[in-house]
Each structure stands twice: as C-alpha cells, then as structure tokens.
Amino acid sequence: MSTPAVIDTQSPPARRVHYLNARYGVASWLLTVDHKRIAILYLIGVTFFFAIGGIYAALIRLELLTPPGDVFLSETYNKLFTGHGVMMVFFFMIPGIPGVLGNFLIPLMIGAKDVAFPRLNLLSWYLFLIGGLTALWAVVHGGVDTGWTFYTPYSTVYSNGWVVVTAVGIFIAGFSSILTGLNFLVTLHTMRAPGMTWMRMPLFCWGMYATAIIQILGTPVVAITLLLVAAERLFHLGIFDPAQGGDPVLFQHLFWFYSHPAVYIMVLPAMAVISELVTAFSRKPIFGYRFIAASSVAIAVLSFLVWGHHMFVSGQSVYAGLVFSILSFMVAIPSAIKVFNWTATLYKGSVSYQTPLLYALGFIGLFTFGGLTGLMLATLGLDIHVTDTYFIVAHFHYIMVGGTIMGYLGGLHYWWPKISGKLYPEYWSRVSAWVIFIGFNLTFFPQFILGYLGMPRRYHAYPAEFQVLNVMSTAGASILGIGYLIPLVYFFWSMRYGKDASDNPWGATGLEWQTPSPPPTENFPVTPQVTGKPYDYLTAQEEVAVG
Amino acid sequence: MELFPQQASSFAPHVDALYGFLIAVTAFFSLLIGTLVVSFAIRYRRRSPGEIPPVVHESGLLELVWTVIPLGLVLIMFFWGAAVYFRITRPPTGAIEIYVTGKQWMWKIQHGDGHREMNELHVPVGQPVRLTMASEDVIHSFFVPAFRFKRDVVPGRFSIAWFEATKPGRYHLFCAEYCGTRHSGMIGWVYAMKPADYQAWLSGGAAGESLAAAGAKRFQEQACNTCHAEQAGARGPSLVGLFGKTVHLQGGQTVVADEAYLRESITNPQARLVEGYPPIMPTFQGLISEEGLLQLIAYIKSLSPSPAAGAAPPAPSTERKPAKP
Numbered sequence: 001m002s003t004p005a006v007i008d009t010q011s012p013p014a015r016r017v018h019y020l021n022a023r024y025g026v027a028s029w030l031l032t033v034d035h036k037r038i039a040i041l042y043l044i045g046v047t048f049f050f051a052i053g054g055i056y057a058a059l060i061r062l063e064l065l066t067p068p069g070d071v072f073l074s075e076t077y078n079k080l081f082t083g084h085g086v087m088m089v090f091f092f093m094i095p096g097i098p099g100v101l102g103n104f105l106i107p108l109m110i111g112a113k114d115v116a117f118p119r120l121n122l123l124s125w126y127l128f129l130i131g132g133l134t135a136l137w138a139v140v141h142g143g144v145d146t147g148w149t150f151y152t153p154y155s156t157v158y159s160n161g162w163v164v165v166t167a168v169g170i171f172i173a174g175f176s177s178i179l180t181g182l183n184f185l186v187t188l189h190t191m192r193a194p195g196m197t198w199m200r201m202p203l204f205c206w207g208m209y210a211t212a213i214i215q216i217l218g219t220p221v222v223a224i225t226l227l228l229v230a231a232e233r234l235f236h237l238g239i240f241d242p243a244q245g246g247d248p249v250l251f252q253h254l255f256w257f258y259s260h261p262a263v264y265i266m267v268l269p270a271m272a273v274i275s276e277l278v279t280a281f282s283r284k285p286i287f288g289y290r291f292i293a294a295s296s297v298a299i300a301v302l303s304f305l306v307w308g309h310h311m312f313v314s315g316q317s318v319y320a321g322l323v324f325s326i327l328s329f330m331v332a333i334p335s336a337i338k339v340f341n342w343t344a345t346l347y348k349g350s351v352s353y354q355t356p357l358l359y360a361l362g363f364i365g366l367f368t369f370g371g372l373t374g375l376m377l378a379t380l381g382l383d384i385h386v387t388d389t390y391f392i393v394a395h396f397h398y399i400m401v402g403g404t405i406m407g408y409l410g411g412l413h414y415w416w417p418k419i420s421g422k423l424y425p426e427y428w429s430r431v432s433a434w435v436i437f438i439g440f441n442l443t444f445f446p447q448f449i450l451g452y453l454g455m456p457r458r459y460h461a462y463p464a465e466f467q468v469l470n471v472m473s474t475a476g477a478s479i480l481g482i483g484y485l486i487p488l489v490y491f492f493w494s495m496r497y498g499k500d501a502s503d504n505p506w507g508a509t510g511l512e513w514q515t516p517s518p519p520p521t522e523n524f525p526v527t528p529q530v531t532g533k534p535y536d537y538l539t540a541q542e543e544v545a546v547g
Numbered sequence: 548m549e550l551f552p553q554q555a556s557s558f559a560p561h562v563d564a565l566y567g568f569l570i571a572v573t574a575f576f577s578l579l580i581g582t583l584v585v586s587f588a589i590r591y592r593r594r595s596p597g598e599i600p601p602v603v604h605e606s607g608l609l610e611l612v613w614t615v616i617p618l619g620l621v622l623i624m625f626f627w628g629a630a631v632y633f634r635i636t637r638p639p640t641g642a643i644e645i646y647v648t649g650k651q652w653m654w655k656i657q658h659g660d661g662h663r664e665m666n667e668l669h670v671p672v673g674q675p676v677r678l679t680m681a682s683e684d685v686i687h688s689f690f691v692p693a694f695r696f697k698r699d700v701v702p703g704r705f706s707i708a709w710f711e712a713t714k715p716g717r718y719h720l721f722c723a724e725y726c727g728t729r730h731s732g733m734i735g736w737v738y739a740m741k742p743a744d745y746q747a748w749l750s751g752g753a754a755g756e757s758l759a760a761a762g763a764k765r766f767q768e769q770a771c772n773t774c775h776a777e778q779a780g781a782r783g784p785s786l787v788g789l790f791g792k793t794v795h796l797q798g799g800q801t802v803v804a805d806e807a808y809l810r811e812s813i814t815n816p817q818a819r820l821v822e823g824y825p826p827i828m829p830t831f832q833g834l835i836s837e838e839g840l841l842q843l844i845a846y847i848k849s850l851s852p853s854p855a856a857g858a859a860p861p862a863p864s865t866e867r868k869p870a871k872p
Contacts, residue, residue, distance in 0.1 A: 242703020329621035346587035372573040381631025388723040454692020459731035
C-alpha cells in the first residue's frame with residue numbers, strides 16, 4: 001500500500017507488477033486490505049453461496065416436476081425452499097454487486113487509492129463469510145423450514161428448525177452490509193479525485209451511493225427484528241406470539257421495513273451497472289445523467305415507505321393499504337425514468353453487440369417486465385388474488401434474477417478484463433447470455449400464469465392441472481442452470497489461457513480504463529485529474545487524435 | 548391449457564377486468580421498450596471500430612413526458628384498484644354467517660345451524676357469505692382462486708371477510724400462507740350450490756345444535772352467566788342487544804361492540820373496560836378454544852334482535868348501556 005511501485009506501461013507486460021502478482025501466498029489474500037483483492041474474496045464467497053442456492057433451486061424444480069410430493073418429504077421440501085431463499089437473498093444478492101463490483105470499482109472510478117477504511121473493508125468480508133457459513137451450517141445441517149421470511153408465530157413457536165442459528169448468521173452478515181455501506185458512503189464523500197465533482201461521478205457510483213444509504217439505515221432494523229425472533233424463541237417473551245399477547249403482524253411490519261428496501265439493495269447496484277454498460281457499448285454520454293442519478297436516490301428514499309404492500313391481505317387497515325398502494329406506485333416512476341433514459345442512450349449511438357451489452361439489453365427487457373408486473377401487485381384489488389401465489393414468485397425472480405443477476409453478470413463480463421487482465425472467449429460468452437435469457441424466461445414466465453390460476457407458493461404438492469406449466473418451468477430452470485455454468489467455465493479458463501487484455505479493451509471512458517489491466521496495487525501511478533463530465537466520448541476521441 | 552381461472556364469484560369479473568387493463572399496459576410498455584431497444588441496436592449498430600456517434604442533447608421535455616405519462620397511468624391503476632379493494636373488503640349486511648377455524652393443517656367450518664364441515668365449505672350462489680375466521684396456531688390464509696378471494700387468518704384475532712359465489716361448481720380452497728410441514732395439504736373444496744340444492748344440503752345430515760345454542764352452553768359451562776346476568780345489580784353488564792351497539796368505556800372513549808371487541812373482552816377483559824364496572828373479570832385466554840370463542844360470539848350475536856348480524860352496526864345507540872365488565 002505505502003510502497004509506491006513504479007509502473008512503466010511501455011515495458012513488456014511479462015513482469016509488470018499489479019495487484020494480483022504484487023504478493024503471493026494465502027496470507028497475502030486473507031490479510032489483504034487492497035479493495036481489489038477484497039473484491040476477489042467476495043467474488044469467491046458469493047459464487048460459493050450462489051452455487052449452494054442454485055443447488056437448492058434445482059432440487060425444488062425437480063420436486064415440482066410432478067404434482068404429488070414424491071421426491072422429497074414435506075419437511076425436506078420446506079427446508080429446500082428456505083435454504084434457497086436464505087442463501088440467495090442474504091449471501092448472494094445483497095452482498096453480490098456491492099461486494100464484488102462495488103469494492104473493485106468505486107476507488108478506481110473516483111481516482112482513489114483505496115476505500116476510506118481498508119481494514120474495515122476486510123472485516124466486512126470476514127463478517128459476511130462467518131455469517132454465511134453460520135447460516136449455511138444451520139440450513140444444511142440443522143435445517144430450517146420457516147421460509148426466508150421467518151413469519152411469526154410459526155418461526156418463534158412452532159418451527160422445529162434451527163431458526164436461531166440462521167438468524168444469528170444473517171445478523172452477523174448484516175453488519176458486513178452496514179460496514180460496506182458506510183465505507184462506500186465515506187469513500188464517495190471524501191476520496192474523489194481532484195475535479196471529480198458529484199455531477200462528474202460515474203452513475204455506477206451514484207447507484208452504489210443510494211444502495212449504501214439503504215444498507216446503513218435499513219439493516220439495523222432487520223438485525224433487531226431477528227434478535228426479537230431469537231429472544232421469543234429462546235425466552236418466550238411474547239412479542240409476536242398471540243398466545244402471550246404478542247402481535248404476529250408486528251413482525252411483518254418490522255421484517256418488511258428492511259426487506260422491501262433490501263430489494264433495492266439488490267437491484268440498485270444492477271441498475272448502476274447497466275448505466276455504465278449502455279453508455280460504453282453505444283459510445284455516447286448517457287441520456288439524462290441527472291435524472292438517472294436522482295432516480296437512484298429517489299428509489300432509495302421511497303423504498304422505505306412501501307413495506308405495507310406485503311400485507312394487503314393480512315388484515316391491516318384499509319386506509320393503510322391505500323397509502324402503501326399509492327407509495328408503491330410512486331417507486332415505479334423513477335424506475336421508468338431509468339428505463340426510458342437507457343433506451344434513449346442507444347438512440348443514434350454506435351451500438352456494439354458485445355457480451356456485456358447483451359446482458360444489459362436482457363436486463364432492460366426483463367426488468368421492465370418485472371417492474372410492470374410489480375404494478376399489478378401494488379394494485380390493491382388485484383394483489384388480493386395474486387399475493388402468496390406463484391405470481392409473486394415470478395415477479396420477484398424477474399427483478400432479482402432477470403434484473404440483479406443479469407446486471408451482475410453483465411458487469412462481471414464488462415470489467416473482467418480489468419479484474420483479471422485477461423479476455424474471455426467472446427463466442428461462448430454470447431452463447432451463455434442467450435442461453436440464460438431463454439432459460440430464464442422459460443422458467444419464470446409460466447409462473448405468472450400459474451399464479452393467476454391460483455397455485456400458492458411454497459407448495460410441496462399441487463393439483464394435477466398445474467403440471468404442464470410446472471414442467472415448462474423446470475425445463476427452463478435446467479437451461480438456466482447450464483447458462484450459469486458456461487461463464488464459470490470460461491472465466492476460469494481465461495485466467496490461464498485467455499489473451500491478455502489491453503488497458504481499455506472496450507474503448508470506454510472512465511478512470512478505471514485509464515489504468516493498466518490489471519491495475520497496480522495503488523490503482524493510479526499519479527492521482528488523476530478530472531476535467532470534464534463522464535461518458536464524454538467526443539472529447540476522449542479528440543484527445544486520442546491529438547495525443 | 549387454461550390461462551385464467553374460472554370466474555365464480557361477484558368479485559371475479561371486477562378483478563379480471565382490472566387484470567386485463569394491467570396486462571394491456573404491461574404488454575404495451577414491454578413491446579414499446581423491447582421494440583425500441585432492438586430497433587435502435589440494429590439501426591445504430593457500430594459500423595467501424597473507431598466510430599464515435601454524435602452527441603444527442605438531453606431533453607427536459609422528454610424527461611417530463613416519460614415522467615407524467617407513467618404517473619397518470621399508475622394513478623388510474625391506484626384508483627381502480629382501490630375501488631375493487633373496497634368492494635372486496637366491505638361485507639354487505641344480510642350475509643350468511645359462517646365461522647372458519649384454521650389449524651395445522653385443516654380447515655374447520657361451522658355453519659350457523661350447527662352443520663360442521665372439514666376442508667369443505669358448502670355455500671349457495673347468489674347470496675353473500677360472511678366469514679369470521681380464526682386460527683388456532685399460526686397464520687393461515689383462506690384462498691379460493693375461482694372467487695379471487697384471499698384473506699389471512701391471523702392467530703389472536705378474527706379475520707372478517709366475505710364473498711358471493713355466482714356460478715355453481717366445485718372450487719379449490721387453498722391455504723396461501725406458509726404454515727408448516729403439511730402446508731400444501733391444507734386444501735379443500737368449496738361447493739357453490741343453487742339455492743334449492745343448498746337448502747336440500749342444509750336439511751340433510753345431522754345438523755346438531757345450532758352454533759348459538761352451543762355458545763349458550765359454553766356460556767353456562769364457563770359460568771359467564773353468574774356475572775353477565777339479566778338482573779339489576781349484576782356484577783357484569785348485560786349482553787342482551789349488545790352486538791353492534793356503541794359501548795362507552797372508562798376514560799370516556801367508545802367502541803362498537805363488534806366481533807373483535809367481544810373477542811378482546813373475553814381474552815383480555817381489562818384492555819377496554821365498560822364504564823361503571825370494576826375490573827374483576829378474569830382472562831379466558833387459553834381456556835376457550837378458537838371454535839368455542841366463535842360459538843360464544845355467535846351466541847352473543849343471537850342476543851341482538853337485528854335482522855342479520857352483519858358488520859354494519861345498527862343505528863348507533865346513544866343510551867349508556869353498560870356492556871362489559
């Protein structure tokens with residue numbers, strides 16, 4: 001960190017010192033405070049938990065191939081969907097893009113040497129890992145059958161699973177999320193390079209800023225809620241248990257006060273990635289920079305005011321329902337603004353269909369559809385019918401898988417040359433983008449129809465008339481699974497056999513492309529000076545022509 | 548393969564019309580965005596590696612347009628959705644009263660005349676049915692897709708809901724809120740019958756004593772009658788004519804004596820005391836089953852000579868009639 005390595009980009013790349021080869025050995029990774037290495041640690045961690053969550057998903061779809069519960073026992077099935085939800089939500093979706101791409105890119109994009117608190121950053125990763133492994137131990141070894149939502153009084157009084165251990169795991173990982181958010185917030189406030197004003201900041205940073213606000217303000221609430229669940233389970237406090245005068249719906253209010261904003265912890269970073277991809281692959285300044293930046297913050301603020309839309313049939317007051325309905329609709333506006341501005345950015349651009357753009361276009365389509373079906377859930381009279389059915393399952397998978405994972409993979413493909421210094425095979429990466437898009441739609445589109453027909457979620461067995469759609473969904477899931485394996489293979493392959501990446505393989509703007517691939521440990525040999533707006537391809541072109 | 552469930556209740560056409568509008572909006576914007584993205588991507592594809600496109604200037608007007616149009620559309624959705632929601636959440640008067648108890652993992656149904664059913668519910672078409680639902684353990688949710696009807700059944704309180712079947716037939720009844728191991732087995736059937744068939748069903752089979760009569764028996768068993776007696780100087784307020792009346796509480800507040808208040812007065816009597824009575828009633832929390840509570844409520848309702856014990860309270864009473872210990 002403090003030893004300024006001299007970077008000579010003119011010499012042959014064989015022995016160039018960068019963050020990956022600056023030091024060797026396990027300790028150099030496990031004790032690193034380099035934000036780029038920590039990003040790699042997160043990449044390993046979230047990929048591991050994603051694989052676990054994916055195995056759970058495969059087993060769920062296997063069971064649902066036929067109407068009767070014939071592959072697993074009901075107890076087992078309930079543990080499977082709980083494990084899937086817990087692993088995917090808390091240990092892949094929430095830490096995913098901030099942990100991997102946020103850590104790697106924020107300092108690079110703002111021209112800083114590292115995040116504001118490098119040691120805290122490493123602590124975040126350890127908390128994430130300890131929390132994740134604790135929860136994994138609980139859901140695999142002990143088994144938890146409450147669903148990832150832990151609704152009371154089932155979770156506090158009736159469930160026999162390892163609810164407390166799982167809650168402890170999520171509680172620990174929650175601090176990781178808070179510390180990461182805090183770190184990013186301070187970094188963005190205090191460590192921007194000279195000339196990098198707020199309105200010159202890449203939109204990825206704006207998205208991460210909005211995400212950090214939610215992480216810091218929302219996560220403590222779920223931490224408290226889970227503590228209350230654990231306290232009621234262990235000491236029978238009677239907070240949520242109606243037999244002791246508690247209120248089970250109070251839990252839902254507390255849980256969704258975090259967990260709805262958490263949806264935006266998952267999707268705002270993906271939106272942030274898409275803003276970068278769309279500009280880079282149409283070589284144009286983003287259309288409506290200020291509107292996209294402001295919409296991220298608007299989404300973060302509104303996200304705290306919509307939790308009650310999860311409770312339209314729980315018996316909450318009709319008037320509360322009205323307020324939560326209209327506020328939920330309001331979130332659609334900044335989301336729509338983003339989609340329209342991304343689309344307008346392509347207009348008169350120079351559009352290159354490289355893999356990251358394919359993911360970005362996939363995101364725009366799937367997120368648009370997922371968001372529009374979200375309007376159906378905000379519509380009071382309609383939500384009564386579709387809530388707690390497969391319609392909900394389809395909707396949030398369009399947002400989380402169609403949105404967040406498409407954004408994550410798009411970002412990973414875009415910045416992989418910077419992260420690894422290597423190029424992956426373009427042909428296979430395009431194939432995988434298509435396979436994922438097709439497999440995804442085949443998996444989840446039929447679930448909208450299933451939900452409107454009335455198939456409830458979390459059903460181990462279901463009536464025979466729902467089978468055709470379930471078979472389609474399982475077939476799609478198989479394709480989707482293959483789609484996720486292909487990148488895993490070629491990313492590994494590229495690390496050894498891939499061609500060396502140039503500093504700026506896409507011809508993109510942004511400070512991260514003005515430092516070598518992979519970057520040196522201190523990111524920039526000389527602190528960069530920022531003189532203009534981001535995504536200024538015209539000026540960048542002139543400078544290249546002049547220089 | 549069917550894409551939509553049957554329409555078998557008075558709600559269904561309203562919900563489906565709303566759904567149709569939202570499908571139209573969803574399809575329009577998905578196709579619009581999809582078409583624009585694909586056509587821009589093709590029309591403006593990169594033709595040479597070094598190509599730099601012209602700058603397209605931002606347009607405040609365009610931002611305004613695509614803010615205002617979605618805003619207008621979501622406001623239509625909001626008001627329309629709210630109108631349907633009000634229809635679904637407000638039970639009409641004169642409905643048939645049916646009492647539902649959910650427990651892991653079954654639905655127990657009690658009809659006013661004493662008929663009991665398990666995982667089956669028989670109702671007539673063309674007549675509103677009002678459900679008073681309770682849970683003995685965890686949260687369940689009473690869901691009849693063909694009726695577009697769903698309501699959580701939360702332990703510790705009554706969930707009041709209603710529907711009106713319009714088409715005779717047999718329809719799925721599901722538990723929609725995850726409730727434990729055999730959640731997917733907590734299913735049954737709703738039989739919507741022509742009124743004549745329903746009458747025949749009611750008259751067949753042993754109905755046993757009516758729900759109110761069962762409640763009266765419990766009223767004796769639990770010795771409620773020793774205090775809530777029909778005589779001057781009784782230790783507790785009279786319950787005759789209580790249901791639906793406005794009750795004056797200690798501290799000057801008032802409450803309408805609906806199912807929720809009666810339930811609270813049995814399980815947590817000190818919570819809202821009737822003016823003029825001492826706090827002497829013990830709690831019956833845990834001493835009376837959910838089914839027993841429903842029977843007691845049915846009995847107390849039967850003491851009110853209203854034409855039908857609906858949710859809409861009779862004309863608010865201004866007399867200071869004590870109602871509860």
